[in-house]
Amino acid sequence: MQADSCDLDDEHLLRALDRIRDVFAVFDDHNRLVYWNAHSERRSGYSAEELAGMRPEQLVADADLPTLRSYLRDVHQTGRSTVEVRLVTKNGETVPHELYSDLLTDADGSVIGRVVVGRDISERWVYERVLEHKSDRLQEFAEFVSHDIRTPLSVAAGWLDAYHETGTEAHYQRVVDAHERIEQVVDDLLGLTSFGGVIEDLEPVDVGNLAWAVWRSVPTGDAALEVDDTGTVMTDRALLRQVLENLFDNALHHAGPAVTVRVGPLDRGFFVEDDGPGYPDDEDRSVLEAGMSRSPEGTGLGLAIVDEIATMHGWSIDTTDGSRSGARIEFTEAR
Structure with missing residues (x-):
């Protein structure tokens, strides 16, 4: 439909299509691209x-x-449809888009092609995955709380009757x-559930300098820290500090008061390892799950918090054997 007061010729219409920030494309009846707007060119990276x-x-x-x-x-079959797919740019980047298509017909009703409008839904995909992740975590917390709080409550009730x-x-x-014990579990749960979403405000942080600052601020007794030239990572400083605190605490609890902890560099990341007994043969990434603890005093949430923070950064996290047969956790930034 065209308003009487506005006489748009083909040039004006094409210019209008070039101004929209959605993909607009036309494919012929052989499914070949015959028209696209300026945004399609910018988005795809193709000439x-x-x-x-x-x-x-x-x-x-x-x-x-x-x-x-x-x-x-x-x-x-129906004349129109909508779908969500990832479009691939010339440099290999994948960008999720919602595509809407409608058939083009001539004056006789014969199909001569298809028009496609695509909208970037990257933010929506991230939000949906955050919600999905939160839902999974809530289920995990519910199962954890039902066991690790109910148990000490029952113990307390029994000993109170005896008293x-x-x-x-x-x-x-x-x-x-x-x-x-209940207070410790609740505090750790609050720490874990206080994190959420995807971190947007990142800054370059020297991992080695922060490691020394964290080490000096926690009780380490006879333990020792070794720091290689780790360089910087893009991170939230407060959250990285929490990661290092939890890893140092975990080493002290599981490897003993005389443990040596080492922080070193990786390609696009860093590692933290100790010279303790390492992981039992039947343990791998399960040590990062909520409730997993090899110490009767632990809540099993310290490494779960580390895993959560790594996920928020988009880092990959791996558990492996250290260079001195102890436990080692590696963090790698996405490319």
């Missing part, structure tokens, strides 16, 4: 000469090709111990 005649399969991630083909069949019956001070101390 006009390269885009001319390309097929949709050349612009979509391989993993999404079955979805694309099903979508194209729907368009030809009422006997008046023995040792029984009362068992009640106090159980409640301290």
Whole structure:
């Protein structure tokens, strides 16, 4: 429909399409690209000469090709359809888009092509994955709380009955111990659930300098710290500090008060290792799960918090044997 007061010729219409920040493209009846707006060129990274005649399969991630083909069949059967796929730029970047297609017909109703409008939904995908991750964590927390808080509550109740019956001070101390355990679990859970989402404000932080600052601020006794030239990582300083505190504390609890902890560089990351007994043969990444602890005094949340913070940064995290047969955790930034 065209307003009477506005007489737009083809040049004005094409210029208008070039101004929108969505992909706009037209494919002919042989599924070849015959028209695209300026945003499509910028988004894809291809030149006009390269885009001319390309097929949709050349612009979509391989993993999404079955979805694309099903979508194209729907368009030809119903006349229109919508799908979410990842478009691939010339430099290999994948960008999630929601595509809407409608068939083009001539005056006789014969199909002569297909028009496609695509909108970048990267932020929505990130948000949906954050929600999915939070949902999984809530389920994990529910299972953890049902066991690790209910158990000391039951213990406290039993010893409280014994104290009422006997008046023995040792029984009362068992009640106090159980409640301290509950307080420790709650504090760690609050620390874990206080983190959320994806970190946006990152800054370059020297891992080695921060490691020394953290080491000086926590009780380490006879333990020793060795720091190689680690360089910098893009991170939230407060969250990286939390990571190092938890890893140092974990080493002291599991490797003993005379442990030596080493912080060193990796390609695009860093590692923290100790010279303790290392991981048992049946343990690997499970040590990062909430509730997993090899110490009766631990809550099993310290390394879960480390894993959560790494996930928020988009880092990969791996557990392996250290260079001195101890435990080692590696952090690697995404490319």
